[in-house]
Amino acid sequence: MLFTTKNLVLSAAIGVSLLLKTVTLNTHAHTGISVRVASPSETLMNMDFLYLGQHRLINSPHYAAEIYLHRSNDKACKGLLYLLPMPDNSEAVTLLESPPGFKSQDSFYLLNNSLHSTFPAYRLWLDRLYSRASNLLGLVYEDPLVVGVSVTSTCLEVRNLPWQQIIQEIRSV
Amino acid sequence: MSANWSEKYLICALIYAGLTNALIRPVAASIFENGFVNALLDSFGVNAAVWFSIGLISINLNRCGEAVQRIQFGIVPLIVMIGLMVPSATVAWILVAVLAGWILQQSDDHTLRSAASILVVLALRDPLLSNLSQLFNTEILALDTWMVSVLVSLFDQAVYHNSNLIQDDKGVRLIILKGCSSLTNLSYAFLIWYSISKTYAPRLTVQGAWSLLLVITSIILFNVTRLALMSMNESNYALIHNTTSHALQSVLMLVSVLFISFWGAQCFSLRRI
Numbered sequence: 017m018l019f020t021t022k023n024l025v026l027s028a029a030i031g032v033s034l035l036l037k038t039v040t041l042n043t044h045a046h047t048g049i050s051v052r053v054a055s056p057s058e059t060l061m062n063m064d065f066l067y068l069g070q071h072r073l074i075n076s077p078h079y080a081a082e083i084y085l086h087r088s089n090d091k092a093c094k095g096l097l098y099l100l101p102m103p104d105n106s107e108a109v110t111l112l113e114s115p116p117g118f119k120s121q122d123s124f125y126l127l128n129n130s131l132h133s134t135f136p137a138y139r140l141w142l143d144r145l146y147s148r149a150s151n152l153l154g155l156v157y158e159d160p161l162v163v164g165v166s167v168t169s170t171c172l173e174v175r176n177l178p179w180q181q182i183i184q185e186i187r188s189v
Numbered sequence: 190m191s192a193n194w195s196e197k198y199l200i201c202a203l204i205y206a207g208l209t210n211a212l213i214r215p216v217a218a219s220i221f222e223n224g225f226v227n228a229l230l231d232s233f234g235v236n237a238a239v240w241f242s243i244g245l246i247s248i249n250l251n252r253c254g255e256a257v258q259r260i261q262f263g264i265v266p267l268i269v270m271i272g273l274m275v276p277s278a279t280v281a282w283i284l285v286a287v288l289a290g291w292i293l294q295q296s297d298d299h300t301l302r303s304a305a306s307i308l309v310v311l312a313l314r315d316p317l318l319s320n321l322s323q324l325f326n327t328e329i330l331a332l333d334t335w336m337v338s339v340l341v342s343l344f345d346q347a348v349y350h351n352s353n354l355i356q357d358d359k360g361v362r363l364i365i366l367k368g369c370s371s372l373t374n375l376s377y378a379f380l381i382w383y384s385i386s387k388t389y390a391p392r393l394t395v396q397g398a399w400s401l402l403l404v405i406t407s408i409i410l411f412n413v414t415r416l417a418l419m420s421m422n423e424s425n426y427a428l429i430h431n432t433t434s435h436a437l438q439s440v441l442m443l444v445s446v447l448f449i450s451f452w453g454a455q456c457f458s459l460r461r462i
Contacts, residue, residue: 046251073365103325107366141323152275 028080057099057185059178060084073100073111081115082186086172093168095121099186102162105134112164122174123166129180136162162189200292202249203266204308207288208243210281211312212271237443238377240313249304249388266292279306279316286312303387310383318376322367327352328374333416334365336409340417348420355420363420371412374442378408381443382450389454400453404446411442 056067056171064083084097100112102125113123125132127139143160150157163183167174219234232240264286265361272284289308296302298416322329331351340351347357355363367373382404386397415438419426451457 020236105323105367107326107330107353107364109327110354114351114354135327137324137326141320144323148277148279150279152280 052182055082055186057084057182059181059185060097063177064088068096068184071098073108073115079108079111081112081166086169088169088172090171093171094165095172097168097172097174098164098166099182100164100166101186102135102164103159105140106137108164109135112166115166115168118168120166121168121170122163124175126163126165126179129161129183131175131179133163135164158187200266203269203288203353204246204285205249206286207269207281207312211278211285211315212239236377237439238381239311242307242380245384245388246304246307246311249300249307252450253298253300263291276399277446279319282312282315282425299391303391307384307387310380314376314380318373322370322372326367328365329370330365333370333372334411337365337416337420338365340413341420345421355416363416363426365416369412369416373408374408374412375405378404378442378446381446382453385447385450385454389451389456394453394455395457397453400449403449403453407445407449408442411438411445 050105057065061067061084064087066087068083068085071083073081078170079100083101084099086093086095086097088094095184098112098115100108102108102112113120125135127136128143130136130139132139139164140160147157147159161183163186164173165179195412195425203323215234216228219231222228223231226442228234268290269284273281286309289305292305293302296305331350334353334355338348338355339361341348341355342369345357348362349356351458353365354361355365379401382401386400390397415429419429
């Protein structure tokens, strides 16, 4: 018999699973690197940094760094600050550490309020796993984002800036 | 007889429900963003290798006849069914792999086992590749870049590599990103080779092993040559990187992998050609 109770229950379960999938379908979700909207940080601009705009590090809209110029009276301290969101993986590390046309004096990576000297691939993987598991359970957990920072000035102490606040401003766009 | 038929229907329905759950997002996104005709030309945002292996899974399921009727519904299919309600493609792929693993354990019919093992490879390819490329991206790209720099340096001694950059004294010539890596193409090529081998030559032969080696070599050589040519000059880059050329390269790669894999599965002999 095709229409047994067991078969009807199993078919209904398959149907419900597909229906739920269609209802919760999000075709605009993050599927890899995407083009980001320019998002100047108020905090940086209040700290003598002038926002210069976005600068493409490769010949496509992906990997556009947000660039700031430090308006210091001391000429030696004048320099550029690059902020590069790296949502997916470490492929843009070389672009950040040696930006075309400039010599980077210091570079580091920010992930969930912690600062890393090298790209935190393992930590990003763990955070993403945790984020996806939380989202599946209905808990809201922001997708982790690594932001690379590179500076061309030798005397700017950029590691001590309020990065937690700055990253929030960048993410809010 | 009709009860057995319905049992087969349900096992197959569960497999297709799992595959639909895993693929519906990229397919829907492709149709909504590009329209149906363009999505069709782009194989609905999913690599042609995936559709090809699903086709061979269907052929195997169709061939296996009564073998699937001997499988009794147990706790595993029920868990898979409940799990498929979770709105996540990765979870769907893992559940499909679990279901396929369960079928492998339940059946000794080689056609059904072929369908299940292709399903395992298909289902694990995506999560495995995604995690590998997140954890070891630097190393994977560095290997590709090293191969490209070795090839380019045969013609141009000024070229060297630094992590995933091809450089010369004037600056950066080419950056190799995840999408250009040989690993992604290799995973699709392996999926095609495995699907054909399991469907047409279930036992691995010497010719089959050689064909796998040929598939791997040809994919790496093709990708490295393409990247090396792009790093030579800007006009090469523009020519190779445009959409038409990209589609042509994909077709060439697909045809060569299909040809080598069918040869490996002894579907034809080169002497007859």
